[in-house]
Amino acid sequence: MEHFYLSLLLLFVSFVTLSLFLLFYRHKSNYSAPNLPPGKPGLPLVGESLEFLSTGWKGHPEKFIFDRIAKYSSQVFKTNLLGEPAAVFCGAAGNKFLFSNENKLVTAWWPSSVDKIFPSSLQTSSKEESKKMRKLLPQFLKPEALQRYIGIMDTIAQRHFASGWENKDEVVVFPLAKRFTFWLACRLFLSIEDPNHVAKFEAPFNLLASGIISLPIDLPGTPFNRGIKASNFIRKELSKIIKQRKVDLAEGKASPTQDILSHMLLTSDENGQFMNELDIADKILGLLIGGHDTASAACTFIVKYLAELPHIYEEVYKEQIEIANSKAPGELLNWDDIQKMKYSWNVACEVMRLAPPLQGAFREAINDFIFNGFSIPKGWKLYWSANSTHRNPECFPEPLKFDPSRFEGNGPAPYTFVPFGGGPRMCPGKEYARLEILVFMHNLVKRFKWEKLLPDEKIIVDPMPMPAKGLPVHLYPHKA
Ligand code: HEM
Numbered sequence: 090m091e092h093f094y095l096s097l098l099l100l101f102v103s104f105v106t107l108s109l110f111l112l113f114y115r116h117k118s119n120y121s122a123p124n125l126p127p128g129k130p131g132l133p134l135v136g137e138s139l140e141f142l143s144t145g146w147k148g149h150p151e152k153f154i155f156d157r158i159a160k161y162s163s164q165v166f167k168t169n170l171l172g173e174p175a176a177v178f179c180g181a182a183g184n185k186f187l188f189s190n191e192n193k194l195v196t197a198w199w200p201s202s203v204d205k206i207f208p209s210s211l212q213t214s215s216k217e218e219s220k221k222m223r224k225l226l227p228q229f230l231k232p233e234a235l236q237r238y239i240g241i242m243d244t245i246a247q248r249h250f251a252s253g254w255e256n257k258d259e260v261v262v263f264p265l266a267k268r269f270t271f272w273l274a275c276r277l278f279l280s281i282e283d284p285n286h287v288a289k290f291e292a293p294f295n296l297l298a299s300g301i302i303s304l305p306i307d308l309p310g311t312p313f314n315r316g317i318k319a320s321n322f323i324r325k326e327l328s329k330i331i332k333q334r335k336v337d338l339a340e341g342k343a344s345p346t347q348d349i350l351s352h353m354l355l356t357s358d359e360n361g362q363f364m365n366e367l368d369i370a371d372k373i374l375g376l377l378i379g380g381h382d383t384a385s386a387a388c389t390f391i392v393k394y395l396a397e398l399p400h401i402y403e404e405v406y407k408e409q410i411e412i413a414n415s416k417a418p419g420e421l422l423n424w425d426d427i428q429k430m431k432y433s434w435n436v437a438c439e440v441m442r443l444a445p446p447l448q449g450a451f452r453e454a455i456n457d458f459i460f461n462g463f464s465i466p467k468g469w470k471l472y473w474s475a476n477s478t479h480r481n482p483e484c485f486p487e488p489l490k491f492d493p494s495r496f497e498g499n500g501p502a503p504y505t506f507v508p509f510g511g512g513p514r515m516c517p518g519k520e521y522a523r524l525e526i527l528v529f530m531h532n533l534v535k536r537f538k539w540e541k542l543l544p545d546e547k548i549i550v551d552p553m554p555m556p557a558k559g560l561p562v563h564l565y566p567h568k569a
Contacts, residue, residue, distance in 0.1 A: 119174040120167070126176055126463040128157065128167035136169020145550035150448050151476035154179060158477070165461055171200050175451075175470040178460070179477035181484060181504040186460055187452055187473050188504065188512030197514055198453035198470055202305035202313060206297065206320050225358060226372070226517040229349045235520055237346065238277050240421035242525055245273050245282075246532040252284075254533075254564065259542065262392045262560040266385040266529070273525055274377050279330055280348045290326070293319035298382060320374070327370040349376070380518045383446040386553045387522070388529050389560055390444040391437055395534070396541045396562060398491055401436060406534045408432045413535045422528060430527045435493035437526050441508040442479045443491065444554045449474035450510060478505040538565040 120130050131137035137153075144153040154177060157166045164180045178187055187195055228234065249269045254260055271291055275281040281290070300316010307314050334350055337343035345351050350373065357363050364372070395402040412426050452471040457464065465471070478484045484505035485495060495501060509516035516522070539562040547557040 119169075122464055122466050124462075124464040126165045126167045126461075126465075127161035127163055128176075130167065130169045130174065134172055136172065136175075138170050138172070141168070141170055142551075145448070145552065148548040148550060148554075150550045151474075151480045154474050154477050155480070163461070163463075165463055170470065170472065173470045174466075174468075175472055176460075176463075176465055177472045177474065177477075179474065180481065181478055181502065182461070184473050184478060184504040184507055184511060187471060188510065188515075191452075191513045192455075194454065194456055194458045195452040195471060196455050198451045200305075200451075203301055205305060205307070205313075206300055206316050225353075225356065225364070228356060229352050230517050230521050232520050234352070235524055236424045239423055239427060239524060239528070241276060242273060242528040243422040243532070245269075245276055246528050250532050250536060254536065255566075257564060259561060259563050261558070262562055263385070263389045263555055264559055266388040266392075267382070269388065269529060270385045270525060271377075271381055274380055276348070277521075278349045278373050278376060279327075280343075280350070281330075290323065293322050294377065294381070297323065298378070301378075323374060324370050327373055328366055331366045331369055349373070376518065379516070380521065382553050383518075384522045384525055386444070386446040386555060387437065387441055387526055389555065390440045391526070391530060392533070392539065392562065393541070393556065393560055394436075394440050394443075394491060396539055401491065401493065402534070402538065405433050405436055405530065409531050409534050412531065422531060426531075427524060427527055430531070432493065433527060433530050434523065435496040437523075437530065438496045438506065438508075439491055439493045442485065442495075442506060443489075444548075445475035445479060445508045446553055447508070447510075448476065448550065448552060450514075473507070473510075475507050478507060481505075536566060538567070539563060540565070 129137065131140075141153050144150050157168070157177070158164070158179055164183055165176055165178050167174070167176050169175060178184070191197075246269065249265075249272060253265045253268065268291075271294065272284070272287050275287045275290060281287055296312075296315045296319035298316075299312050300314075300319065305313050307317065331350065331354070334343055335354060338345065338351060338354060343351060345355050350369070353364060353369050353372065395405065408430060412422075412429055416422075416426075449472055452473070454465050454467050454469045454471060457467045459465070480488045482488050484502065496506075500506070504511060509519045509522075542561040542563055543556075543558055546560065548554055549557050
């Protein structure tokens with residue numbers, strides 16, 4: 090009997106040793122090619138993921154990048170992120186390289202957890218289908234298509250401020266900003282307006298959002314598992330809405346221009362093909378996800394910076410009140426008004442420079458290639474980081490100074506200001522985001538001044554930047 094246990098123990102120890110050996114061997118062999126960029130692969134499996142994530146949790150995601158740029162004095166360094174051998178491309182040259190080699194040397198890559206929650210989404214760019222969609226998306230979101238929605242955005246903003254902000258001394262900004270952008274998306278993508286119907290989507294949506302950023306452990310009760318379930322639920326609900334809309338369009342009960350869903354159902358590609366229901370459900374889900382937390386993070390940080398910088402607030406107020414005073418009572422914002430909001434948009438850009446809602450994104454090398462004299466092997470994951478230029482004194486002198494005038498005239502040099510990415514994969518929702526942010530700023534400053542209740546509130550980046558306590562503020566309504 091004793092022998093039996095001893096053999097079992099021996100077998101177990103051998104198994105563990107062999108597994109560890111294979112793990113180390115694989116980890117090391119990933120980095121055996123000659124002339125790789127400088128850098129450290131970190132530990133097997135986790136690589137440098139913990140350092141990468143924890144600098145964000147502490148509110149300084151740029152530290153991961155700048156520490157390594159300083160150490161290796163190079164615009165590209167190797168590392169290992171999320172279990173994958175990776176290279177981080179820095180500076181305007183790194184951005185330019187990745188953005189202009191899309192589908193030539195690199196392609197989009199998302200961690201496997203994202204693929205599992207969106208099995209056939211536009212994020213899985215390798216699929217032909219998603220390439221087709223990628224071509225169609227900008228049509229629904231280009232400025233000409235969006236102009237007609239500005240009045241609706243203003244109406245929703247007015248309702249949002251009436252229900253969430255007015256007659257309150259204190260509010261917590263982040264959850265309110267999220268509610269605003271979500272309500273807007275429900276209305277503009279799907280014509281869902283009733284706050285109760287919006288709320289029905291909101292809860293599974295938040296589960297979905299936290300599922301994406303959780304550990305990919307698919308066991309009952311884990312955030313990842315709940316995220317997958319929420320994604321299936323939302324998809325089913327979307328399918329029902331799409332089916333009904335088809336009927337309504339056929340019967341003339343819905344209008345072809347009422348929202349992005351109608352637009353998608355009635356638009357064909359260059360071969361005359363229409364998207365099927367599942368595709369559309371996926372695309373709408375992708376838009377809801379892509380546009381939800383990003384724009385609300387931008388709105389939240391605008392509130393934060395305007396509280397901290399009264400002279401900037403005054404300039405924004407002056408611009409917005411002039412527009413408000415030029416309107417007849419009850420008249421909604423329109424395209425011309427938006428064009429007049431130049432200073433406000435410069436302020437929003439400066440906010441997104443200092444607090445980019447998305448920190449960066451991954452690509453995958455589809456071939457071996459050379460960058461800056463270093464070899465990048467096929468299959469490696471590549472990361473561009475907004476902070477590597479946004480907080481770089483070579484791109485933005487005195488990078489920590491809040492200065493909206495950086496965006497006057499020709500604005501920043503190409504590939505330095507990249508909150509929306511660049512090249513063919515640049516955020517398709519950029520113009521939509523500009524409109525919703527400006528409509529939010531207009532409705533906010535024309536009603537209130539405000540003060541932060543927690544002057545030293547910490548910022549966490551996980552993976553979006555947010556004030557640790559959601560940015561509670563005291564509101565001071567303007568006298569009528
Ligand atoms: C301030 C707000 C926003 C910011 C900062 C932002 C930023 C970004 C960035 C950096 C990317 C990734 C680009 C890359 O992979 O290199 C992206 C992708 C995307 N964004 Fe946005 N975004 C915002 C708002 C929106 C909105 C409002 C929508 C929808 C209406 C949207 C839809 C998308 C979609 C669908 C993608 C994926 C595109 C693809 O995979 O090709 N975004 N966004």
